[in-house]
Amino acid sequence: MSPSPGPSSRVIALETHDIRFPTSRELDGSDAMNPDPDYSAAYVVLRTDAGDGHEGHGFTFTIGRGNDVQVAAIDALRNHVLGRPVADLCADPGTLYQDLIGDSQLRWLGPEKGVMHMAIGAVVNAVWDLAARRAGKPLWQLLADAEPEWIVRQIDFRYLTDALTPEEALAILRRGREGADERRARLLERGFPAYTTSAGWLGYDDEKLTRLAAQAVADGFRQIKLKVGADLDDDIRRCRVARAVVGPDIRMAVDANQRWNVDEAIRWTKALAEFDPYWIEEPTSPDDILGHAAIRRAVAPVKVATGEHVQNRIVFKQLLQAGALDIVQIDAARVAGVNENLAILLLAAKFGVPVCPHAGGVGLCELVQHLSMFDYLAVSGTTEDRVIEYVDHLHDHFLDPVVIREGHYAAPTAPGFSAAMRPESVAEYTYPGGTFWAADPATQKGQAA
Amino acid sequence: MSPSPGPSSRVIALETHDIRFPTSRELDGSDAMNPDPDYSAAYVVLRTDAGDGHEGHGFTFTIGRGNDVQVAAIDALRNHVLGRPVADLCADPGTLYQDLIGDSQLRWLGPEKGVMHMAIGAVVNAVWDLAARRAGKPLWQLLADAEPEWIVRQIDFRYLTDALTPEEALAILRRGREGADERRARLLERGFPAYTTSAGWLGYDDEKLTRLAAQAVADGFRQIKLKVGADLDDDIRRCRVARAVVGPDIRMAVDANQRWNVDEAIRWTKALAEFDPYWIEEPTSPDDILGHAAIRRAVAPVKVATGEHVQNRIVFKQLLQAGALDIVQIDAARVAGVNENLAILLLAAKFGVPVCPHAGGVGLCELVQHLSMFDYLAVSGTTEDRVIEYVDHLHDHFLDPVVIREGHYAAPTAPGFSAAMRPESVAEYTYPGGTFWAADPATQKGQAA
Numbered sequence: 001m002s003p004s005p006g007p008s009s010r011v012i013a014l015e016t017h018d019i020r021f022p023t024s025r026e027l028d029g030s031d032a033m034n035p036d037p038d039y040s041a042a043y044v045v046l047r048t049d050a051g052d053g054h055e056g057h058g059f060t061f062t063i064g065r066g067n068d069v070q071v072a073a074i075d076a077l078r079n080h081v082l083g084r085p086v087a088d089l090c091a092d093p094g095t096l097y098q099d100l101i102g103d104s105q106l107r108w109l110g111p112e113k114g115v116m117h118m119a120i121g122a123v124v125n126a127v128w129d130l131a132a133r134r135a136g137k138p139l140w141q142l143l144a145d146a147e148p149e150w151i152v153r154q155i156d157f158r159y160l161t162d163a164l165t166p167e168e169a170l171a172i173l174r175r176g177r178e179g180a181d182e183r184r185a186r187l188l189e190r191g192f193p194a195y196t197t198s199a200g201w202l203g204y205d206d207e208k209l210t211r212l213a214a215q216a217v218a219d220g221f222r223q224i225k226l227k228v229g230a231d232l233d234d235d236i237r238r239c240r241v242a243r244a245v246v247g248p249d250i251r252m253a254v255d256a257n258q259r260w261n262v263d264e265a266i267r268w269t270k271a272l273a274e275f276d277p278y279w280i281e282e283p284t285s286p287d288d289i290l291g292h293a294a295i296r297r298a299v300a301p302v303k304v305a306t307g308e309h310v311q312n313r314i315v316f317k318q319l320l321q322a323g324a325l326d327i328v329q330i331d332a333a334r335v336a337g338v339n340e341n342l343a344i345l346l347l348a349a350k351f352g353v354p355v356c357p358h359a360g361g362v363g364l365c366e367l368v369q370h371l372s373m374f375d376y377l378a379v380s381g382t383t384e385d386r387v388i389e390y391v392d393h394l395h396d397h398f399l400d401p402v403v404i405r406e407g408h409y410a411a412p413t414a415p416g417f418s419a420a421m422r423p424e425s426v427a428e429y430t431y432p433g434g435t436f437w438a439a440d441p442a443t444q445k446g447q448a449a
Numbered sequence: 450m451s452p453s454p455g456p457s458s459r460v461i462a463l464e465t466h467d468i469r470f471p472t473s474r475e476l477d478g479s480d481a482m483n484p485d486p487d488y489s490a491a492y493v494v495l496r497t498d499a500g501d502g503h504e505g506h507g508f509t510f511t512i513g514r515g516n517d518v519q520v521a522a523i524d525a526l527r528n529h530v531l532g533r534p535v536a537d538l539c540a541d542p543g544t545l546y547q548d549l550i551g552d553s554q555l556r557w558l559g560p561e562k563g564v565m566h567m568a569i570g571a572v573v574n575a576v577w578d579l580a581a582r583r584a585g586k587p588l589w590q591l592l593a594d595a596e597p598e599w600i601v602r603q604i605d606f607r608y609l610t611d612a613l614t615p616e617e618a619l620a621i622l623r624r625g626r627e628g629a630d631e632r633r634a635r636l637l638e639r640g641f642p643a644y645t646t647s648a649g650w651l652g653y654d655d656e657k658l659t660r661l662a663a664q665a666v667a668d669g670f671r672q673i674k675l676k677v678g679a680d681l682d683d684d685i686r687r688c689r690v691a692r693a694v695v696g697p698d699i700r701m702a703v704d705a706n707q708r709w710n711v712d713e714a715i716r717w718t719k720a721l722a723e724f725d726p727y728w729i730e731e732p733t734s735p736d737d738i739l740g741h742a743a744i745r746r747a748v749a750p751v752k753v754a755t756g757e758h759v760q761n762r763i764v765f766k767q768l769l770q771a772g773a774l775d776i777v778q779i780d781a782a783r784v785a786g787v788n789e790n791l792a793i794l795l796l797a798a799k800f801g802v803p804v805c806p807h808a809g810g811v812g813l814c815e816l817v818q819h820l821s822m823f824d825y826l827a828v829s830g831t832t833e834d835r836v837i838e839y840v841d842h843l844h845d846h847f848l849d850p851v852v853i854r855e856g857h858y859a860a861p862t863a864p865g866f867s868a869a870m871r872p873e874s875v876a877e878y879t880y881p882g883g884t885f886w887a888a889d890p891a892t893q894k895g896q897a898a
Contacts, residue, residue, distance in 0.1 A: 033553060033556070034553045034556075035553060036553070037553070062558060063553070063554050065525065065552065065554035065555050066522075066554060066557070068521065069521045069522045069565065070558065072517065072518045073518045073564065076514065103514065104483045104484060104485070104512070105483075105485075105511070105512050105513040106514050107483075108483070108486075108512045108515070109515045109564050111735070111758060113563045113736070113760060114559050114562045114564050114565060116563060157710075158710065158734075159710060159733060159737055162710065162740060261606075261608060261609075261610045261611065262611040263610065284608060285608040287561070287562070287608075287760070287763040287764055288608055288763055288767065289739070289767060290767045290771060291608070309560060311562060311736070315736055318736075318737065318740075322739065
C-alpha cells in the first residue's frame with residue numbers, strides 16, 4: 001500500500017482555490033431547481049516535503065455563489081492536516097477522516113452534513129489521490145487490491161450497526177473477491193457502462209434535444225436522461241420527442257431535481273408513465289426518506305433514484321431500510337470522501353440495490369468512476385443495471401480526463417484519483433482574480449458573485 | 450404590523466462579528482460528544498437609514514472552531530439584504546426567507562441544512578428582531594397579535610403538504626385564538642415553565658452536581674437534566690446521586706448528545722430506567738428518523754426527545770410521521786429562523802406532540818422563549834408538559850437578558866427578539882482581535898483556533 005517515502009516526510013501545505021466556470025451563459029446544467037448554475041470547485045491541493053513530486057488533489061463541486069464559503073470551510077481544516085506524516089496518512093486515510101468528522105467543535109456546524117461535511121470530503125479525497133499516486137495505482141485499483149479487513153477499517157460504523165455491522169461488511173468484501181481477476185480483465189477491455197444527460201438539460205430547445213439524443217444513441221449509450229419538473233406540458237412534449245428519437249429499447253430516465261412535494265411527484269410521474277421512464281430521480285427533498293418511500297410505492301414500475309444531495313451514510317441507510325430507493329446515486333464530493341462512500345457502497349450491497357453514481361458538474365465523472373469500478377471488482381461484482389452518469393462538460397480542465405468509448409467509461413490507468421486540474425485552468429478561472437474573470441465586465445460590476 | 454417608517458428607508462449594512470467565549474476552560478457545556486466547547490456566536494447586525502435608531506440583531510450559535518466559516522456564510526447573504534425597503538422587509542419577513550432558501554446557487558451547499566442554512570437563520574432572525582423593535586413589541590407579542598392568515602404566509606409548505614397543508618395550519622391558528630387573552634394575562638403573571646441543565650454537565654464532579662441539583666429545586670425548577678453517554682457506570686452513579694437529591698417528584702431528563710448507535714441507546718437507556726428518567730434526549734444521530742422510532746418503541750415509558758441538531762422542517766415532519774418523538778426540541782438558531790420554526794410549531798401541534806425548546810449556548814434562551822410563548826398563546830394553547838431549557842451562562846452579555854423567576858421564564862417586555870449583545874461584550878470577545886483574545890497567550894500561539 002505505502003511505497004517507500006522518506007519516513008519523516010510530512011504534509012507541508014494545504015492550498016485552496018475558488019474556481020468558477022461561466023456555464024450559466026450557455027444554460028449547460030440548467031434544471032428545474034437550478035436555472036443558471038456557474039459550475040465551480042472549491043479546490044484543494046496537499047503538498048508534502050517527500051521530494052517525490054506527488055501532490056494530493058480534491059475538491060467540492062458547487063454551482064457558483066457560496067464557493068467562497070466552501071473554500072473557507074476547507075481552510076478551517078488546515079490545522080488537522082499540516083504536519084501529518086505522509087506515510088501514515090496514505091497507509092490509513094481513515095485516521096484523518098475520523099479526526100475530521102470527530103472534531104467536536106466543527107461537528108457542531110453539521111453534524112456530518114452541508115458545507116463542513118463537503119469540505120471534509122474534499123480534503124479526504126485529496127489524501128486518497130495522494131495515496132494512489134504514491135502507490136503508483138489508479139484509485140480503483142488501490143481499493144480493489146486492498147485487503148477486506150483494511151477496507152472495513154476505513155469505515156465509521158457509528159449510526160450504521162442497526163443496518164450493517166463490520167462483520168457483515170467484511171463478509172460482503174470477502175465474497176466480492178470471487179472472480180475479481182476476470183472482472184478486472186473485462187473492465188480493462190470494455191470499461192464501465194455510462195449514460196448521458198447531455199441531451200436533456202431543461203434550457204435546450206426541441207431541436208437541440210433531438211440532435212443530442214440521436215447523437216447519444218449513435219455514440220453507443222444505452223440510457224439517456226431528461227430534466228423535468230418545471231412545466232408538465234413541456235415535459236410531456238420533451239419526453240415524447242426524446243422517446244421518438246431513441247426508440248423503445250434505450251432507457252430514458254427523468255430527473256426532477258427535488259422540485260416536487262410528495263403528492264405532486266406521484267401525479268407528475270404518472271403523467272409521464274406512457275413514455276416509459278426508467279427512473280424518476282430526486283422527485284422530492286433528498287431529506288425526505290418517508291416521502292421517497294411513499295412515492296416509490298405509488299409510481300412502480302417506474303424506479304425511484306436519489307443520492308446526489310443525500311448528506312451522509314445515515315440518510316442512505318434509512319432510504320434503504322425504508323425501501324425508498326431502487327437506485328443509489330452516490331456522489332464523489334457530497335459526503336465525506338472515499339471513506340464514507342465505501343460505507344454507502346457496502347450498505348447498497350447489503351440491501352441488494354444497484355449503485356448508479358451521479359456525475360457531471362466539475363470533475364465528478366473523473367472521481368466517481370473509480371468508486372463504481374471498485375464496486376464492480378470487489379463489492380457488487382456486476383455491472384448489470386449499473387451505469388455511471390456522463391456529462392460532456394469541462395473535462396478538458398483536468399489532467400487525467402475521463403475517456404468514454406462506446407458508451408463506457410474506460411478504466412483510468414494513471415496513478416491517483418483523476419482529481420488534478422490543469423494549472424492553466426486554475427489560473428484562468430480562479431474567482432475573481434483569474435484571467436477570465438478579471439477580464440469579464442460582469443465581474444468588474446460585481447454582478448457575477 | 451409595520452409602524453410608520455420613512456417609506457423610502459432601506460437596509461444599508463449587514464455587519465458580521467466572530468464572537469467566542471472561552472467556556473472550555475471551566476468545562477461549562479461539556480457533554481459526551483462536546484468535551485471542550487468554546488461557546489461562540491456568528492453575530493449579525495442589520496442597519497437601516499430609517500433614522501429611528503432601530504437595528505436588527507441575529508446570530509448562529511457555534512462551539513468555537515468554524516465560527517469563522519459561519520461568519521463567511523452570513524457574509525455570502527449580504528447582497529440579498531442590502532437595499533431592501535425596510536417597511537416591506539418588516540411587514541413580510543417571509544419574502545426574504547423565501548429568497549434566501551430559494552437562491553439556487555447557495556441552495557446547492559445544503560440544501561436547507563448545515564452552515565448555509567444556519568446563516569440564513571441568523572439573517573432572518575435579525576429581520577424579525579428589527580420588525581419587532583419597529584413595531585414596539587416583544588417578538589412573542591408581535592407573533593401572537595398577527596392574523597392567522599399572515600402567519601401562514603410566513604411558512605414555506607414545500608415538502609410539508611403530505612403532513613400539514615396551509616389550510617390545516619390556518620385551522621390550528623384559528624382554534625389557537627380561543628382563550629388567548631386569558632393565557633396572555635397568565636403568561637405575564639407567571640411566565641413560562643423552565644427546566645435547568647446547569648447541574649448536569651459531564652465535566653462536573655459529584656459534589657458540584659449535588660450542590661447545583663439541590664439549588665435547582667430550591668430555585669423552583671420542577672425538572673433538571675443530566676448529560677450522559679460517556680461511561681455507563683458513571684452515569685448510573687450520577688443519576689443515583691441526582692435522584693437522591695431531587696426526590697421522586699422532580700422530573701429528571703437525561704441527554705446523550707448523539708453518542709449512541711440504536712442498539713446501544715436502547716441498552717443504555719434501559720440501564721438508567723431505575724432512576725425514572727423523564728426523557729432520553731438525542732439518543733443517536735439527529736438524522737436517524739427510523740433509529741429514533743426504534744428507540745422510542747423500545748424504551749417506553751421513557752420519552753424520546755430530539756431537535757437541537759435537527760436540520761430543517763422536513764426532518765421534523767418525518768420524526769413526527771414516524772412516531773419517533775415524544776418531545777419536539779426546537780432550536781431558535783439551527784433552522785432558517787422564525788419562519789421555519791413557525792412551521793415546526795404547527796407540525797408539532799398537528800401531531801399533538803409538546804414542544805420543549807433547546808436553549809443554553811450563547812443567547813439561545815433569549816431567542817427561543819419568544820417562540821414558546823407564541824406557541825402557548827396562539828398554537829398549542831397550553832404549558833402542560835412544556836418546559837424551556839435554561840442554562841445560566843453568558844446572559845450578562847445581552848442587553849435584554851432572560852429573567853427567571855421561580856423556575857419560569859418571565860415574559861420579555863422590551864421590543865424585539867432579545868437578540869442584541871452588549872457592545873462591550875462584542876469588543877471584548879471578538880475573535881481573535883477583541884481585548885480578551887488579543888491578551889490571551891493561547892491566541893498568540895495560534896492555539897485557540
